[in-house]
Amino acid sequence: xxxxxxxxxxxxxxxxxxxxxxxxxxxxxxxxxxxxxxxxxxxxxxxxxxxxxxxxxxxxxxxxxxxxxxxxxxxxxxxxxxxxxxxxxxxxxxxxxxxxxxxxxxxxxxxxxxxxxxxxxxxxxxxxxxxxxxxxxxxxxxxxxxxxxxxxxxxxxxxxxxxxxxxxxxxxxxxxxxxxxxxxxxxxxxxxxxxxxxxxxxxxxxxxxxxxxxxxxxxxxxxxxxxxxxx
Amino acid sequence: xxxxxxxxxxxxxxxxxxxxxxxxxxxxxxxxxxxxxxxxxxxxxxxxxxxxxxxxxxxxxxxxxxxxxxxxxxxxxxxxxxxxxxxxxxxxxxxxxxxxxxxxxxxxxxxxxxxxxxxxxxxxxxxxxxxxxxxxxxxxxxxxxxxxxxxxxxxxxxxxxxxxxxxxxxxxxxxxxxxxxxxxxxxxxxxxxxxxxx
Numbered sequence: 001x002x003x004x005x006x007x008x009x010x011x012x013x014x015x016x017x018x019x020x021x022x023x024x025x026x027x028x029x030x031x032x033x034x035x036x037x038x039x040x041x042x043x044x045x046x047x048x049x050x051x052x053x054x055x056x057x058x059x060x061x062x063x064x065x066x067x068x069x070x071x072x073x074x075x076x077x078x079x080x081x082x083x084x085x086x087x088x089x090x091x092x093x094x095x096x097x098x099x100x101x102x103x104x105x106x107x108x109x110x111x112x113x114x115x116x117x118x119x120x121x122x123x124x125x126x127x128x129x130x131x132x133x134x135x136x137x138x139x140x141x142x143x144x145x146x147x148x149x150x151x152x153x154x155x156x157x158x159x160x161x162x163x164x165x166x167x168x169x170x171x172x173x174x175x176x177x178x179x180x181x182x183x184x185x186x187x188x189x190x191x192x193x194x195x196x197x198x199x200x201x202x203x204x205x206x207x208x209x210x211x212x213x214x215x216x217x218x219x220x221x222x223x224x225x226x227x228x229x230x231x
Numbered sequence: 232x233x234x235x236x237x238x239x240x241x242x243x244x245x246x247x248x249x250x251x252x253x254x255x256x257x258x259x260x261x262x263x264x265x266x267x268x269x270x271x272x273x274x275x276x277x278x279x280x281x282x283x284x285x286x287x288x289x290x291x292x293x294x295x296x297x298x299x300x301x302x303x304x305x306x307x308x309x310x311x312x313x314x315x316x317x318x319x320x321x322x323x324x325x326x327x328x329x330x331x332x333x334x335x336x337x338x339x340x341x342x343x344x345x346x347x348x349x350x351x352x353x354x355x356x357x358x359x360x361x362x363x364x365x366x367x368x369x370x371x372x373x374x375x376x377x378x379x380x381x382x383x384x385x386x387x388x389x390x391x392x393x394x395x396x397x398x399x400x401x402x403x404x405x406x407x408x409x410x411x412x413x414x415x416x417x418x419x420x421x422x423x424x425x426x427x428x429x
Contacts, residue, residue, distance in 0.1 A: 026405075027405070028405075029258075029405045029408075029409075032256055032257075032258045033255070033256050033257045033258065033347050033351070036256035037255065037256050072338065072341045073318075073319070073322055073340075073341045075341070076315075076318070076341040076342065076344065076345045077315045077318070077319070077345065080311060080315075080345055081308075081311060081312070081315065084307055084308050084311050085308065087307065088304060088305075088308075091304065106358065107351055107354040107355055107358060110307040110350070110354055111257070111347045111350065111351055111354075113307070113311065113350075114311070114345060114346055114347050114349075114350050115347060116258070116259065116346070116347070119342060119346075177417075180416075180420060181253070181254060181255065181256050181413075181416050181420070182413045182414070182416035182417040182420060183413070184256065184413075185256065185409050185410065185412045185413030185416055186409070186410055186413035186414070188409050189402075189405075189406045189407065189408070189409030189410035189412075189413060190406070190410070192405055192406040192409065193399075193401040193402045193406035194401075196401045196406065197401040200400070200401065
């Protein structure tokens with residue numbers, strides 16, 4: 001039964017590569033500016049995620065369509081420019097979330113077009129078919145969005161006691177530091193460590209259970225062989 | 232004299248108080264990789280040179296764009312094009328005139344030429360004030376590059392210290408680096424004050 005659990009866990013890991021397993025933010029430390037600063041509230045995290053969906057995913061897909069056409073130097077020019085062009089319509093869409101969203105996001109909205117996740121994924125897309133690259137981009141985006149939303153939720157709740165501007169926690173001490181850069185760094189560090197700890201614990205559990213089952217099977221084989229000799 | 236004092240004030244602000252990494256969380260790919268101090272100095276010098284060269288035309292673009300509201304949405308695009316042009320110039324310049332340096336970091340050079348640090352600095356400097364003087368703009372861009380190089384040295388020294396200490400397994404690598412960055416950021420925010428970067 002435990003081995004079944006282990007198999008299921010590994011299947012889950014392989015299916016969620018880029019989302020839960022090898023998350024671009026928690027495992028690789030990519031797109032740090034977008035994860036640490038705009039995720040001071042869930043509104044900022046949603047706005048950045050939406051803009052990334054519109055800029056990042058099509059750019060990576062395009063990179064796979066045009067794979068092999070550009071050198072590395074060409075790639076860092078062409079794809080950020082494509083992403084920057086897509087940022088203009090994305091900005092209009094994101095402004096529907098909140099009229100003051102650009103004041104709160106500041107330059108971080110513009111940094112979507114040159115973030116390290118885009119450069120990394122463009123490099124990965126060079127080795128993939130367009131469909132596989134699209135899947136990769138969606139997984140990476142989903143992984144980044146998941147982390148940004150969780151961070152945004154925790155930081156807004158602890159910093160101002162509200163979620164999406166709606167006050168949920170009253171008469172509870174606030175922690176404004178959670179909404180600043182240092183809060184983002186520290187929370188993300190602990191979050192990355194927690195995810196790693198959970199992963200390691202599951203692996204240790206499966207290895208132990210696997211070893212226990214192997215020992216039990218070995219003992220049973222020995223008993224069977226002894227019984228056969230007695231007979 | 233006023234030019235120099237303004238430039239110095241902006242330089243110190245960008246380098247220390249509003250450090251790209253500690254105060255604004257702006258990094259570049261591969262920052263946490265193991266590197267030697269020589270490589271860090273080389274990368275930092277190239278990055279600072281690219282930002283400083285970009286800052287000169289960027290100041291005039293910013294002056295032009297802020298006076299015409301219709302152009303403002305295209306400011307990022309114009310700064311990115313400028314950044315790409317300066318990067319191309321430096322890429323081919325290094326390849327032509329400093330082949331030894333190019334051989335050392337040639338593959339990684341594109342990632343240090345166009346990234347969040349270069350574009351972010353230009354955008355932040357442009358947002359500082361609408362009537363900012365050239366000296367402040369240039370000083371800020373120069374200070375950002377130097378500050379980023381210093382931040383990379385700090386990360387390097389932290390990694391050296393951490394390699395000799397017993398860190399819990401779950402915290403090794405990226406998590407402890409992020410927590411360390413957070414604590415350093417906290418010390419800078421003590422000087423900067425309680426405000427969100429924009």
